[in-house]
Amino acid sequence: MSKNTVAITGNDAAAYAIKQINPDVMAAYPITPQTALVQKFSEYVADGLVKTEFVTVESEHSAMSACVGAAAAGGRVMTATAANGLALMFEIVYIAASSKLPIVMPVVNRALSGPINIHCDHSDSMAARDSGWLQLYSENAQEAYDNTIQAIRIAENMKVRLPVMVMYDGFITSHGIEMVDFLDDEVVHNFVGDYQPNNPLLDPEKPLTYGPLDLYDYYFEHKRQQAEDIKNSKPIILDVAKEFEKISGRPYGLFESYQLEDAETAIVVLSSTAGTTKEVVDEMRAKGKKVGLLKPRVFRPFPYQEIAKALSHLKAVAILDRSDSFGAFGGPLFTEIRSAMMEFGKIPENIDIIYGLGGRDINEQDIEGVYNQLDAIAKSGKVKERIQYLGVRE
Amino acid sequence: MTTNKQKGWKEIPKGGLILEAGNSEKYETGSWRSLRPVRDENKCTNCLICWVYCPDSSIIVKDGKIKKIDYDHCKGCGICAAECPVNAITMVDESEFRNEKTEKGGKK
Incomplete structure (x- = not known):
């Protein structure tokens, strides 16, 4: 210190x-x-x-x-x-x-x-x-x-x-x-x-x-x-x-990758939820699960080539949006990233998770659930629901 | 209206800034006009009331007499025609001049 x-x-x-x-x-x-x-x-x-x-x-x-x-x-x-x-x-x-x-x-x-x-x-x-x-x-x-x-x-x-x-x-x-x-x-x-x-x-x-x-x-x-x-x-x-x-002594880039290089599935999420996600990644990695995180720092200009490339090796990726774009095909982060992935031939399976609106908590179990869902998508190759709402009562 | 002589995005000051004072003369507003003031030289007494009232300084005066109307900047507001005490100025629909070239040519 x-x-x-x-x-x-x-x-x-x-x-x-x-x-x-x-x-x-x-x-x-x-x-x-x-x-x-x-x-x-x-x-x-x-x-x-x-x-x-x-x-x-x-x-x-x-x-x-x-x-x-x-x-x-x-x-x-x-x-x-x-x-x-x-x-x-x-x-x-x-x-x-x-x-x-x-x-x-x-x-x-x-x-x-x-x-x-x-x-x-x-x-x-x-x-x-x-x-x-x-x-x-x-x-x-x-x-x-x-x-x-x-x-x-x-x-x-x-x-x-x-x-x-x-x-x-x-x-x-x-x-x-x-x-x-x-x-x-x-x-x-x-x-x-x-x-x-x-x-x-x-x-x-x-x-x-x-x-x-x-x-x-x-x-x-x-x-x-x-x-x-x-x-x-x-x-x-x-x-x-x-x-x-x-x-x-503190490095910054366009985004931060956390255990992403050899990951099979990953979450993309902005700001404080990325901190919670790192904890979950550590816990799941300790159990041998190949999970990772990409935390965008720069959203404008959107580093579409760099982010798409960094995600291109994944089997499945979940993009977490803490805002909705009503009537659009997913939240703002999802639409940017899904579009960016068109830059590369291999597009991992992808889902959008809209979460945390109005301060609704997201906890480690929620995030682990997202990784488990990604694991199932990676194994089956099937996405049941592309745009999802996490933590909202039905 | 856009024309080829206008500058491209790499050539103009950024942020829409105008870096040169008093350059509005370079911005030709004549194409905004739908009615054109036409002066009857036989009726005109050169009283210059139109010159006083014109909001776009488009009445060009030389040696105390009206030389011409500047159609590159006149927006056709009609104030000159309304103020003229001897009705020497008539507002004529621009369609009447469709086949005619302006002084600088080719804009109509």
């Missing part, structure tokens, strides 16, 4: 990352389960521990609007939100990405209303998956801290220059206390570096316009640029991860 290891909640870990990043502007509105993050950071502001201009706004729509203005003006800008707050800022979320503003925003995953619910699922950030933001998902408080710091470097890279959302699970990670290893302030400061504005609005020597009307004759070209820039962020994400490993 290093001298910087502390027991802390996910929200406090993310707030500490923001304190060390020390952005020029933070405009945020409190919403459960993100509230403690903003509260903790506002303490840092009140205590004079950061130079950040903290903008207290009356809604998330205003929070993201203030962020867009501050980022266009030429500042390093952050905010944080969850669920209905993200939904309320949605209009400006798209504008931030299409205006190429490198805002970094922790999103503490919570179910979208209604009925109203404050607990974890991924329906909020998944609804924003086509907004043009990069999306990093975190398994635990350590990853929330690490991803927040890395997100600054990814967003601000001149080849990317796009906003980044950093997700971690509401209450499970945001309020659970875990051991987190913090970097020294100076190390983080050197890692993120000084902010380099790109086309700042407040430059009287170079007047320019942000957000002009863009009709049928040029809008499409600007969307094409966005598609290219987010695609090009993939090598940058990996470069930043390599540099981060040098200062932290």
Whole structure:
């Protein structure tokens, strides 16, 4: 244990990352389960521990609007939100990405209303998956801290220059206390570096316009640029991860493989449930079962070739979705991965398990049940039900 | 309308930014027009009220007299025709000019 290891909640870990990043502007509105993050950071502001201009706004729509203005003006800008707050800022979320503003925003995953619910699922950030933001998902408080710091470097890279959302699970990670290893302030400061504005609005020597009307004759070209820039962020994400490993000793990639190489069956799942799944993998491996796990970290840009390749040797795979895409052929993670697997000739049998909506618990027995089902599919070659709901009462 | 002379996605500023001040003149809005103002030079007294009212600066004046109407930018709002005190400007349906080329040619 290093001298910087502390027991802390996910929200406090993310707030500490923001304190060390020390952005020029933070405009945020409190919403459960993100509230403690903003509260903790506002303490840092009140205590004079950061130079950040903290903008207290009356809604998330205003929070993201203030962020867009501050980022266009030429500042390093952050905010944080969850669920209905993200939904309320949605209009400006798209504008931030299409205006190429490198805002970094922790999103503490919570179910979208209604009925109203404050607990974890991924329906909020998944609804924003086509907004043009990069999306990093975190398994635990350590990853929330690490991803927040890395997100600054990814967003601000001149080849990317796009906003980044950093997700971690509401209450499970945001309020659970875990051991987190913090970097020294100076190390983080050197890692993120000084902010380099790109086309700042407040430059009287170079007047320019942000957000002009863009009709049928040029809008499409600007969307094409966005598609290219987010695609090009993939090598940058990996470069930043390599540099981060040098200062932290913690490796990051596009996804994490756990006992996957020689596995016959595997689960793909985001965020905190991956932690539970690792326990199950260890227990089943001890009994000689060849099971594995793939935990995507980067959902946008979606590393379709890498993930499809990593799964191609399996006999059967279950993709676990903590959000539904009503009326679609499976949840968002499933549809992405099933489509990605078309890149390779050999497609393992696959099922989608929609679970955990509104904070419904998933436990080790549930996950072991999924592996047992995969084992049966691998042996019989038959899938009884492609899209399944786990943990819901009939 | 899109034309071949417009730039491709690799050539334009990112994020829809306009990096050059006062460049809206380069954006031709004449194709938006459905009615075209046509000036009768015999009736026109060069009072320049149309020049004052035109919201798109499309009445081109030289040496105190109307030289022409800039059809590359005129959106055909009809304010000039409505304000003209001697009814020298008539709004004519663009279909009347379908076979005619504009000054810069080929757009109609």
